[in-house]
Amino acid sequence: MKTLQAVRGMNDILPADSALWQYFERTVADLLTGYGYQQIRLPIVEPTELFKRSIGEVTDIVEKEMYTFDDRNGDSLTLRPEGTAGCVRAMLQHGLLGSGVGQKVWYTGPMFRHERPQKGRYRQFHQVGVETFNLTGPDIDAELIALSWRLWQRLGISDAVKLELNSLGTSADRARYRDDLVTYLKARFEQLDEDSQRRLASNPLRILDSKNETTQALLVDAPKLADYLNDEARAHFTELRALLDAIGIPYQINPRLVRGLDYYGLTVFEWVTDQLGAQGTVCAGGRYDGLVEQLGGKAAPAVGFAMGIERLLLLIETLGKVPAELARQVDVYLVTLGEAAVTAGLRLAEQLRDRLPGLRLVVHAGGGSFKSQFKKADKSGALYALVLGENEVAEQQIGLKPLRTEEEQENLSWQDLPARLAQII
Known part of the structure; x- marks a missing residue:
């Protein structure tokens, strides 16, 4: 089709x-x-x-x-x-x-x-x-x-x-001006461009706005609206x-x-x-x-x-005036591995949104290995990845990995994460 x-x-x-x-x-x-x-x-x-x-x-x-x-x-x-x-x-x-x-x-x-x-x-x-x-x-x-x-x-x-x-x-001013403008342009009708010839009978003031150079040259000596x-x-x-x-x-x-x-x-x-x-x-x-x-x-x-x-x-x-921050639509990308991590990740993400309303947080969906998830996190433009596996869930910890710098990953408790994100985002 x-x-x-x-x-x-x-x-x-x-x-x-x-x-x-x-x-x-x-x-x-x-x-x-x-x-x-x-x-x-x-x-x-x-x-x-x-x-x-x-x-x-x-x-x-x-x-x-x-x-x-x-x-x-x-x-x-x-x-x-x-x-x-x-x-x-x-x-x-x-x-x-x-x-x-x-x-x-x-x-x-x-x-x-x-x-x-x-x-x-x-x-x-x-x-x-x-x-x-x-x-x-x-x-x-x-x-x-x-x-x-x-x-x-x-x-x-x-x-x-x-x-x-x-x-x-006023409308009366324009009416008087229109009469004199039409008289002036009728005497030069053959020199007007086709659109202006058509407008002369219907909407002569629009001729003033013509982009045709020949017509514009004719208007140099035409009556001026300011005088009316x-x-x-x-x-x-x-x-x-x-x-x-x-x-x-x-x-x-x-x-x-x-x-x-x-x-x-x-x-x-x-x-x-x-x-x-x-x-x-x-x-x-x-x-x-x-x-x-x-x-x-x-x-x-x-x-x-x-x-x-x-x-x-x-x-x-x-002019190159697009704000730089518009190029990045995601602050943090949460990657999870394992059923327990998926469940805990969704719960933790909603808690973060409660604490940090302005945070732009994407939770990975659709499964996949950590490697494939990190590729998507990087492609998203996020500054940081949050890393949550079954071990982290058991210890109520989470990894905070910078994606745009060479800094090392931090390991944080779930309780400390909101305050840390507020400092760096």
Whole structure:
């Protein structure tokens, strides 16, 4: 029979890789808890209409990239391509926004887009999303940027990422700007790349984000969105920059930063790196004050961001910032020989776990000679082997054998073993 394979662009995360994922997830969870954010867990499947209404029907995501299907009831469902829309839907459905109290939440999990798979970009990919609601000022925008900056520091990658910042103004600002941009680009239509020609009628602001060099050259003399911002939008952006300056977070203004989702307004930002080739964005977000109302709720300010886990892990590995302790998953490997030793070993192992909760202890299973067991102990990466045979059981002793040094084996009583392990592990 033909061996089955995973769906293209949807990858297994193997045991050897899981330690880095767990390290990243723990670091993120600890950081967000310290800032007062609570986790929300969201469905992977949502009504298709949710994404059409939030992301926009004429975006690449909705037009070409979503995994959409009809269920047995004939309802159109979609594997979520991003997390913000589902988070807003949950906040509205459960009445969490009506009080006007500020809400700070985060989530993590897989997202799905039918794109061309490439390094760091997959059809099933994983994100951490952070969202805030009912908070209006640029101070919360600054906090989100600050906590992401602190995460880069904790992960050891802050020197490899830079912050790009822009303001999209209000919807009225963008409407006036869009009219003038379309007029400018229509006069140069034949010089635009094919994607930009298509976007000119449906989503012209996305042309600013084109990677085509000819199109980028045309945009040099195009109208600038910054010239269309009203006084309130301009003041919001000015105060945000002042807050970032006060914190000491460096940034660069990118007037062509527009983001790929229709619901953004005012602040938009991206953390980018030049260490991953073309896939340079590792975290992106901004303010989406109109989305709650767009999805049927009472108008509420909102701002958030999402970070791509695969890309960040790839960056950590590329920079050699994987913590050394992740390479070792086992501290101690217990080898036993004889029926009495197997029974005593299991009992002793559970007692050690009671006394030393952080101890990573593997008890050999499946029998075999001491020689074969020691080979497996060595292959496990453990620092020490615990040696328990029938003689040791009779004397309530155990051998403690270093596996990574030339030190001699120690013989300890069962009572003294926990304290000794606490000293050396």
